[in-house]
Amino acid sequence: MALLRFNRSKATLLRDGGATVIAMSARVVVFGATGYTGARTAEALVSRGVRPVLAGRDPGRLAALAQRLGGLETAVAQVTDRASVAALVGRGDVLVTTVGPFTELGAPAVAAAADAGAVYLDSTGEPPFIRSVHERWGPVAERSGAALLTAFGNDYVPGVLAGALALRAAGEGADRVDIGYFMTGLGKGQPFSRGTLRSLAGIATQPLYAWRDGALRTEPAGARMRTFDVAGRPRPGVTIGASEQFALPRIAPGLRTVDVYLGWFGRASAAVHAGARIAPLLSRVPPRATATVADVLTRRVPSDPAAHALAGARSHFIAEVFDVTGTLLARTRLTAPEPYAITADLLAWGARRAAEHGVHGSGALDAVAAFGLDDLTAGAAEAGIVEEN
Structure with missing residues (x-):
């Protein structure tokens, strides 16, 4: 096991007007706190x-948010200015950023954290950015002692957790893992924030990736489609790039295939799958032009999702492990609240855990590598992510 990096003295508990406050030597900085x-x-x-x-x-x-939350410290800074971000974090501090689209705005923050030797967590679900964190900034972080935990929210910690639990249950012989992300119980109204839709639109034409034949391969979104049994019904999902393609082969080096399926599109999944055939042509569109189109498409969308649309929603995460013959070895089903609650609670748990106890290793890490499977399972349960009965 890798050495524990950024290990700090234990946090102390202070009493302030009856409330318990944790005093930590590591600083936790949240970028994008005025967003949803x-x-x-x-x-x-x-x-x-x-x-x-x-x-x-x-x-x-x-200032308004800081006052509402009990008089927190604030700092004016530009997330797109690397020096501005670097001025806020030092070695062992924790930087949490929710500012997207990350493919357009995220590089300066992750670069500053990597240079500083800080712990970095973000809320991205954008596959091109996840890949760049692992391939571009991961080596920088290894040299500086930083830990980069990208996509540390609903995208894609629950699938990594489900996959790791299923691999542990499967034992030896795992050849393929399929992960599915689904939601049920959505009410009427817009269930996604403008930022989520903006990110989805912005990456629709970009080349993504998959873990095929024991290596990371470039391919378009929706290249494959399959159904999962979700809450007693067959539901389709289409393939996407995610964190699992980096995380699960670390856990089980013999894996030949890791596929992650997004099941948010319902009946439109078939159209997304069909669109993968023309994705190579669309990928020739300059990224700036794609971003402009995404801005136009989402301009009139409300910034926040409708509360009543999410009130009764449940998230479902399924991991299935197969051997080389296609025989199912293990299946793990997790259920949780709606995606934004998951993301907020996971980021908060991860930031607090890193500030108090540090993380395992350095470089671009996944949630299991950073915290260990048992501790991550307990932390996910605090966010309401539990195995289905």
């Missing part, structure tokens, strides 16, 4: 006794 996901993450941190620094470009909105 960022505000929920800051709230989740405060509920765990952590007093993060709220960072962003609008001092008025930062």
Whole structure:
């Protein structure tokens, strides 16, 4: 097992007006706290006794949020300015960012964290950015002692956890893992934030990746489609790039295939799958033009999802492990609340855990590598992610 990096003295508990506050030597900085996901993450941190620094470009909105959350420290900074971000974090500090689209705005923050030797967590679900963190910034972080935990939310910690649990149950002989992401119980109204839809639109034409024949391969989104049994019904999903293609082969080096299926499109999954045939042509469109189109498509979408659309929603994560003959060796089913609650609670748990105890290893890490499977299972349960009965 890798050495524990960023190990700090244990946090102390202070009493402040009857509330318990954790005093840590590691600083926790939240970028994007005035946005929907960022505000929920800051709230989740405060509920765990952590007093993060709220960072962003609008001092008025930062001050209002800081006051609402109990008088937190604020810092005016630009997430797209590497030096501006670097001024906020030092070695062993924890930087949490929810500012997207990450493929357009995320590089300066992850670069600053990697240079500083900090612990970095983000809320991205964008496969091209995840790949760049692992392949571009991971080696930088290994040299500096930083730990980069990209996609540390609903995208894609639950699937990594489900896959790791299924691999442990399967034992030897695992050849393929299929992961499925689904939601049920959505009410009427918009269930996604503008930022989520903007990110999906922005990556629709970009080349993604898969773990095939024991190596990372480039391929378009939706290249494959299959159904999973979700809450007693067959539901389709289409393949996407995610964290699992990096994480699960580390856990089981003999894996030949890791496929991650997104089941949010319902009946439209077939159209997404068919669209994969023309994706190579669309990928020739310059990224700036794609971003402009994405802006136009989402401009009139409300910034926050509709609360009533998410009120009764449940998330489902399924991992199935097969041997080389296609025989099912193990299946793990996890269920959880709606995606934004998952992301806020996971980011808050991961940031607090890293600030108090550090993480295992350095470089671009996944959640299992950083915290260990048993501790991650317990942390996920705090976020409501549990095995289905």
